[in-house]
Amino acid sequence: MPRSRSRRRWALIASLAAGGLVVGGVLVGLPAEAPVRSAPVPAPGPQARAALAAGAPAALPDLTVLIGEQEAYLRAHPKDARSWALLGTAYVEQGRRTAEAALYPKAESALRRSLKSTPKRNPDALDGLAALANARRDFRAAKGYAEAALKERPKHWRTYPLLIEALTGLGDHKGAGRALDRLTELHSGPAVRARAAAVYRDRGWREDAQAALADAAAAAGAPAERAAYLQGAGELAWERGDLQDALRHFRAAARTDPDLRAAQAGQARVLAALGRSSEALSAYRVALTRQPEPQYALELGELYESLGLRDAARVEYDLLRALVRQHAAGGVDGNLTLGRFEADHGDPATAVRLLRAEWRRQPGIEVADALGWALHRAGADKEALRFAAIATDKAHGGGVRSAPYAYHRGMIERALKQYGPARRHLQEALRINPYFSVVHAPAARAALRALGEPSEDGPPER
Structure with a gap:
């Protein structure tokens, strides 16, 4: 069973940590008095x-x-x-x-x-x-x-x-x-453990995912490989709202492989959540310049928007559209990111059109969540709830514990006047990660305040 494997992994990790390796959330250096003779580094090509x-x-x-x-x-x-x-x-x-x-x-x-x-x-x-x-x-x-x-x-x-x-x-x-x-x-090598971590994460098995990535980082043979697994551990920490652990992993990943821009974008996300906006803006700009991902432009634009810098946000949103077009010329399907952007910052009807086509092509959980939210933004809340349920119900495969997914479902239920489920899902979103979005986390808190506490007398009789 995965959870018994998790316990065995953590026992191994604890023993390795005593010797001074990078495991879990603990970064420990080897003792200076015990130098290790390393094998000659292979040439770059090999x-x-x-x-x-x-x-x-x-x-x-x-x-x-x-x-x-x-x-x-x-x-x-x-x-x-x-x-x-x-x-x-x-x-x-x-x-x-x-x-x-x-x-x-x-x-x-x-x-x-x-x-x-x-x-x-x-x-x-x-x-x-x-x-x-x-x-x-x-x-x-x-x-x-x-x-x-x-x-x-x-x-x-x-x-x-x-x-x-x-x-x-x-x-x-x-x-x-x-x-x-x-x-x-x-x-059973490190790459296998990292892939297993992704599957465990999708099933909602956080501890198993974290243990698998810790194993992978400890066994990684090259800096770029180790950095990728540390960056993955940072993403897991971010998703559960552990800002300090996430920042520690992202920084370790960036030190291990300075070309890993995903680790810099991860740092930017955490710094924004910590209120260190200037540092976050700088980190986002570096990541986006060196690795022009549309998702980074979206996150940077939303950070500007949360700071009231709407003109700067529009620059990033225009860049996002341009990057999606460039990527499409190389055969990359950017409809998921573009649909998410259009739902919140552009034309929700366009978002629905893009994401319906995406759902027909590849009906994954990410697309179900994005399509449900786009339908909500376009005013089609009953249909939106069907897709939000696919993204969040384990019966449909939505086992991942995601604050944005729970938030989207809660807001859709609120629009449908299903106040009990709405309150429950909004609370769940903020419990999973209180900092999940510089734009939407404050909206979730405001919606909860507006819903108020549930009545002690229960729901009114019809």
Whole structure:
């Protein structure tokens, strides 16, 4: 059972912490009087190759070297299918790390070139195409490529994380659980533990997710890999409203890998919640400049808006729209982020149109929540509640404990005059994370004050 595994993990982590490792929320240095002889550091190209082979994040400088080496090699050996697959996969990872969507067509071209050279028994190219489709948020295509790769190489563990990501995006949480079971039968490295953490988080098993990420960080072999898992632990801490633990993990991740902009954006989010607005603005600007993600522009715009700087907020919102268009040119589906933006800051009817199409394509929990909120903002509260329930009811797969999801459902129920459930879900949102949004957390508190306390006499008779 996952919870018994959690207890065993924490016992292991406690013993490792005594020796001075990065585990859980505790960052401890090795004692100075016991120097450790480290093995020679591999060259950047081989190090990036090893990371990709292990399903782990690769450092940006190492990726740049590897890509240069592969491009040079393929000019002399243009029919080497495995090298084309490696180059395509490296482009995907570089695009994911930098948010440069223009790299994705290059990745697709290299991976198609690999398949053209070796049409059959080429699971490496299929894995690369699955990773590319996940990066583009085309989860149906990713599922197809991953399943095709497994037909050719059924026991290759590296394909299963790609399949799990695709199934989660499609809302198939039972399928993702079965794939995770098969993955853990085949392999048990840090990348597997990190993927397990994501599944546990979606099921609402916070302690198991935290323990799995602590295991992954302790066992990570390279700084970029360790930083990614620390950043994931920071996200878990943020989601449960533990600001100091979140900030500690995000800072550790950024120190370990200065190119990890997600850790800088995480710091900005926490700093904003702590009221350190100037530091938060600076951190957001750095993250957005180096990794132009539309989500970062949305968060920065909302921070400006919460500070009363509406003109500055509009600049970020215009940037968000421009970034979504740029990413779409690289094949990235940005309708989820754009729909969320339009629901709150633009045209709710446009948000409904975008998110209905997204729901038809890939009915994941994130899309259900966003569509429900857009319908509410457009005035269709009865239909909105149906999607909010999908996002929050365990019976529908919505096991994740999410403050924004609970808040959205509570506000929809309030609009429908279902005051008891509304009060319960708004309280739940603020209990999960009192700081979940610089815009919506204050709105949740105001709505609760307006609802008042429940009557001691119970509901009035009809």
